[in-house]
Amino acid sequence: MIERRSPIPVSQAIQYVMDQIKPLPIEKTNLSKANGRILREPIVASHAVPPFNRSAYDGYAIRSKDTKGASVHHPISFRVIGEIGAGTVPNVPVGKHEAYRIMTGAILPEQADAIVMLEKTTKMIDGFKLQEPLQAGDHVSFKGEDAERGEVLIKSGTKIHPGTIALLATFGYAEVDVSTKPVVGLLATGTELLDVTEQLQLGKIRNSNGPMVQAQLNRLGIECHYYGVMSDNLQKCTEVMAQALQETDILITTGGVSVGDYDYLPAIYDRLGAEVLFDKVMMRPGSVTTVATKGDKLLFGLSGNPSACFTGFELFTRPAILTMMGSNEPYLPSIEAQLGEDFIKKNPFTRFIRGVWEMTEQGVVAKPAGFNKSNAVSSIARGNCLIVLPSGSSGYEKGMRVGILLLGMEQGEAVWRL
Ligand SMILES: Nc1nc2c(c(=O)[nH]1)N[C@H]1C(S)=C(S)[C@@H](COP(=O)(O)OP(=O)(O)OC[C@H]3O[C@@H](n4cnc5c(N)ncnc54)[C@H](O)[C@@H]3O)O[C@H]1N2
Numbered sequence: 001m002i003e004r005r006s007p008i009p010v011s012q013a014i015q016y017v018m019d020q021i022k023p024l025p026i027e028k029t030n031l032s033k034a035n036g037r038i039l040r041e042p043i044v045a046s047h048a049v050p051p052f053n054r055s056a057y058d059g060y061a062i063r064s065k066d067t068k069g070a071s072v073h074h075p076i077s078f079r080v081i082g083e084i085g086a087g088t089v090p091n092v093p094v095g096k097h098e099a100y101r102i103m104t105g106a107i108l109p110e111q112a113d114a115i116v117m118l119e120k121t122t123k124m125i126d127g128f129k130l131q132e133p134l135q136a137g138d139h140v141s142f143k144g145e146d147a148e149r150g151e152v153l154i155k156s157g158t159k160i161h162p163g164t165i166a167l168l169a170t171f172g173y174a175e176v177d178v179s180t181k182p183v184v185g186l187l188a189t190g191t192e193l194l195d196v197t198e199q200l201q202l203g204k205i206r207n208s209n210g211p212m213v214q215a216q217l218n219r220l221g222i223e224c225h226y227y228g229v230m231s232d233n234l235q236k237c238t239e240v241m242a243q244a245l246q247e248t249d250i251l252i253t254t255g256g257v258s259v260g261d262y263d264y265l266p267a268i269y270d271r272l273g274a275e276v277l278f279d280k281v282m283m284r285p286g287s288v289t290t291v292a293t294k295g296d297k298l299l300f301g302l303s304g305n306p307s308a309c310f311t312g313f314e315l316f317t318r319p320a321i322l323t324m325m326g327s328n329e330p331y332l333p334s335i336e337a338q339l340g341e342d343f344i345k346k347n348p349f350t351r352f353i354r355g356v357w358e359m360t361e362q363g364v365v366a367k368p369a370g371f372n373k374s375n376a377v378s379s380i381a382r383g384n385c386l387i388v389l390p391s392g393s394s395g396y397e398k399g400m401r402v403g404i405l406l407l408g409m410e411q412g413e414a415v416w417r418l
């Protein structure tokens with residue numbers, strides 16, 4: 001009798017993986033290399049932003065009280081006593097009916113409390129005329145209006161993106177605490193697999209999972225240790241994986257996790273003494289995704305079918321790696337969308353359909369990205385989301401509200417919700 005596997009719910013499988021994760025140590029990185037890394041210290045404002053009251057426009061710095069009563073019929077004249085470009089500091093305060101020519105970003109001179117836009121003035125020989133009154137604070141960018149000193153602006157565990165870089169630079173972080181990266185190994189298994197450079201041969205296909213998973217890792221900022229392709233050979237694969245486990249924190253394989261005669265991963269885990277957390281998940285594609293541990297190492301046995309491989313990585317490997325790196329938003333971001341087409345197939349397991357979402361007049365609509373079986377490769381290329389169709393339904397109709405997981409986003413989610 002063939003041994004039957006017991007499928008577990010997706011959320012439980014994710015939890016099993018996440019329970020194994022311990023955060024990696026912290027290291028310092030140069031600001032120029034920090035983009036895409038996970039911040040491991042909060043960004044606290046070490047000074048107010050802006051650090052001084054400054055002009056929001058090119059124009060003139062004046063005392064607002066001197067503009068009282070100004071109108072078309074009663075223009076008020078101002079004498080210009082100097083000029084302040086951004087970066088220079090005036091040393092004489094503004095007096096009654098006096099003004100400084102001032103540029104955007106320049107510090108306000110003492111006594112000045114408002115800025116007149118250049119366009120609102122009529123030039124005169126030694127100054128300008130103004131035809132409308134100003135209030136104190138007009139066109140001034142105030143000290144601390146963006147951030148107060150001591151404010152926690154970004155939490156530890158956030159992914160650094162160009163906006164974060166700007167903030168780090170603002171506060172003078174030449175270096176910043178980030179997580180070290182896990183060493184991730186990747187091995188594609190399958191006697192049928194050809195290298196990308198090889199001619200197609202009957203019965204064989206090119207290895208697409210290897211390069212795909214490499215790219216999925218790259219999206220997390222990780223360069224993997226690529227062990228290439230191996231034929232389905234129990235002894236040789238075991239040896240390579242045993243060696244790879246010495247050299248990596250996480251070892252990803254693709255293929256060989258099902259029940260075929262050459263699906264050797266279950267036997268390899270056994271030989272390696274790895275403990276299998278699960279080998280069947282109530283999801284499609286990727287139902288045979290297998291995750292195991294060996295000491296503090298994690299082994300992800302992603303399915304050979306490309307869509308299943310892709311989905312297994314996004315659902316299990318991605319949050320595991322991000323959590324190791326201290327991310328507080330390791331899950332794919334999810335939003336609600338309208339299903340753009342009927343999906344009438346029975347759903348014994350939750351389906352993750354490679355889809356395309358777009359904004360329409362009806363709101364966000366998500367459609368399957370084409371041929372959608374677990375062996376599909378074209379729909380992975382077209383998709384920008386995974387449409388989640390929970391199990392237990394006999395089908396989903398166009399217009400129904402569904403959850404979708406957004407792919408390739410910088411932002412993530414703190415909890416698994418779908
Ligand atoms: N009797 C059963 N058969 C299968 C079951 C099952 O439950 N009972 N599960 C099916 C499901 S679901 C999937 S998914 C696949 C999983 O297969 P494996 O993970 O064992 O992967 P392989 O057998 O090695 O390959 C499957 C398929 O994928 C192609 N492949 C493999 N590696 C690559 C690669 N690197 N690049 C591109 N394509 C790859 C391979 O040629 C096969 O076509 O099993 C079902 N069978």
Ligand code: MOO
Nearest residue numbers: 285286287308374
């Ligand atoms: O694991 Mo398979 O991909 O469910 O289709």
Ligand SMILES: [Mg+2]
Nearest residue numbers: 256258260263
């Ligand atoms: Mg197989």
